Amino acid sequence: MSGVDVNAPTLGSFVMRNTKDPELVILMNAIALSCKQIATAVKRAGIAKLYGLAGEQNSTGDDQKMLDVMSNEIMINALRNSGVCSVLVSEEDEDPIIVPEADNGKYCVAFDPLDGSSNIDCNVSVGTIFGVYEKEPGSKGTTADILRAGDDMICAGYCVYSSAVELVFSFKGGAAYCFCLDPNIGEFVSTRLMKLPDGGGKTIYSCNEGNSKHWDQPIKDTIEYFKTTPKPYTARYVGSMVADVHRTLLYGGIFIYPADKKSPKGKLRILYEGFPMAMLIEQSGGIASTGLFKGKVGRVMDVIPEDIHDRCPIIMGGARDVKIVYDMYKKAG
Ligand code: AHG
Ligand code: MN
Numbered sequence: 123m124s125g126v127d128v129n130a131p132t133l134g135s136f137v138m139r140n141t142k143d144p145e146l147v148i149l150m151n152a153i154a155l156s157c158k159q160i161a162t163a164v165k166r167a168g169i170a171k172l173y174g175l176a177g178e179q180n181s182t183g184d185d186q187k188m189l190d191v192m193s194n195e196i197m198i199n200a201l202r203n204s205g206v207c208s209v210l211v212s213e214e215d216e217d218p219i220i221v222p223e224a225d226n227g228k229y230c231v232a233f234d235p236l237d238g239s240s241n242i243d244c245n246v247s248v249g250t251i252f253g254v255y256e257k258e259p260g261s262k263g264t265t266a267d268i269l270r271a272g273d274d275m276i277c278a279g280y281c282v283y284s285s286a287v288e289l290v291f292s293f294k295g296g297a298a299y300c301f302c303l304d305p306n307i308g309e310f311v312s313t314r315l316m317k318l319p320d321g322g323g324k325t326i327y328s329c330n331e332g333n334s335k336h337w338d339q340p341i342k343d344t345i346e347y348f349k350t351t352p353k354p355y356t357a358r359y360v361g362s363m364v365a366d367v368h369r370t371l372l373y374g375g376i377f378i379y380p381a382d383k384k385s386p387k388g389k390l391r392i393l394y395e396g397f398p399m400a401m402l403i404e405q406s407g408g409i410a411s412t413g414l415f416k417g418k419v420g421r422v423m424d425v426i427p428e429d430i431h432d433r434c435p436i437i438m439g440g441a442r443d444v445k446i447v448y449d450m451y452k453k454a455g
């Protein structure tokens with residue numbers, strides 16, 4: 123068939139072949155099912171009158187959109203019904219969801235059901251983010267199973283709802299894979315390996331510069347450097363982390379949501395935004411740092427979240443660009 127690779131692996135067969143873990147196949151199929159359902163809801167939002175606010179705030183103070191609430195229900199149902207999950211943490215639920223013992227399994231999943239709320243109503247790219255842990259041996263499934271360092275995750279990924287629906291994930295091992303939803307067959311099909319181009323032709327910085335007056339001096343100096351170096355960087359900022367990180371993985375550059383005077387921990391949430399994206403950036407060859415946080419400049423993956431909705435600053439992208447931030451911190455002493 124012209125233009126169709128009839129041998130391209132679909133998600134389930136790929137996960138089975140690469141991990142030989144049937145429970146992980148079930149988990150990834152549940153996540154893929156959620157992503158297909160959310161993609162459909164996003165696509166039909168205008169028609170189904172799903173734009174706009176739901177009228178509540180979530181525990182991190184965001185005004186929930188109707189699509190945030192619906193995406194959350196989709197994810198919870200799919201993961202609970204999968205029979206392989208014990209603990210679910212969602213941006214949209216104040217408390218963790220503990221799956222009853224009769225239906226539970228070895229995985230604990232943290233997720234941002236719909237990332238990019240501010241872009242929902244104007245039809246700009248949004249996404250879903252997830253990070254997966256295995257329960258501690260002997261545990262029935264408690265919050266402690268998921269309040270762990272990013273390095274303890276066994277898998278992480280995101281799905282971007284844009285002109286195409288792409289699911290990107292990693293099981294560590296130095297690789298991150300991209301699968302594209304083929305609308306003709308309703309399956310995610312393997313399309314490309316994510317490899318963050320570092321030090322190549324394109325130089326992009328991505329941040330909400332409207333916050334710059336609250337930043338610390340090294341971050342201000344970094345952005346000034348990007349703009350005034352002999353070959354100035356290009357600015358790109360979608361305002362959906364999924365889209366900004368997806369572009370960074372494919373085109374290179376740096377994505378920054380730093381700590382600032384107003385938000386000493388930054389804005390992005392560790393378990394369902396920071397950790398999964400940090401894992402994908404690292405597995406694709408980049409660096410994911412917190413910048414100066416709790417007295418040191420360290421990896422995002424080393425942070426231990428204090429509560430399930432805890433936040434941390436994010437500075438992630440190609441090594442060349444993240445090292446410029448490090449240099450600025452060094453200069454500042
Ligand atoms: P969410 O829509 O899941 O609450 O996440 C919003 C996050 C993230 O997607 C993005 O990187 C960031 O908020 C944008 O924040 P600003 O609007 O402050 O730039
Ligand atoms: Mn939100």
Ligand code: MN
Pocket residue numbers: 234236237238363395
């Ligand atoms: Mn988000």
Ligand code: MN
Pocket residue numbers: 190213234235236237238239
């Ligand atoms: Mn969200």
